[in-house]
Amino acid sequence: MHFTEPVYRNPYWPTFPLLQITQGCTHNKCKFCTMYKDVDFRIQPVEWIEEDLQEIADMKPNAKTIQLLSANPLVLTYDKLAPILEMIKKYLPKMEMVYMAGRVTDVKNKTVEQ
Numbered sequence: 001m002h003f004t005e006p007v008y009r010n011p012y013w014p015t016f017p018l019l020q021i022t023q024g025c026t027h028n029k030c031k032f033c034t035m036y037k038d039v040d041f042r043i044q045p046v047e048w049i050e051e052d053l054q055e056i057a058d059m060k061p062n063a064k065t066i067q068l069l070s071a072n073p074l075v076l077t078y079d080k081l082a083p084i085l086e087m088i089k090k091y092l093p094k095m096e097m098v099y100m101a102g103r104v105t106d107v108k109n110k111t112v113e114q
């Protein structure tokens with residue numbers, strides 16, 4: 001798996017496994033949060049995402065939930081996010097729920113249909 005520290009598992013989300021599709025936080029300005037202060041934001045290479053999904057599929061082929069990392073993967077545009085969600089469904093066909101964190105500004109860049 002291609003994880004970059006820090007890896008944060010939300011304790012309130014009953015999710016397994018974790019899949020990193022971004023690193024860091026695009027905002028990184030909340031005064032109470034130092035989690036990603038030393039981490040530059042970047043999008044995980046698609047090859048890494050696919051390799052990780054293959055590993056997850058080998059370990060947990062019937063996974064129904066998954067948590068996307070890092071801080072705010074929802075910041076990705078629909079055109080970048082949709083193919084990743086389709087890839088998840090391809091490798092994990094029983095997938096029902098994808099959890100990810102996002103800021104209001106991340107949601108703002110999506111249309112209602114998206």
Ligand code: SF4
Nearest residue numbers: 025028029030033071
């Ligand atoms: S948006 Fe989240 S991860 Fe980013 S700085 Fe704020 S609390 Fe931390």
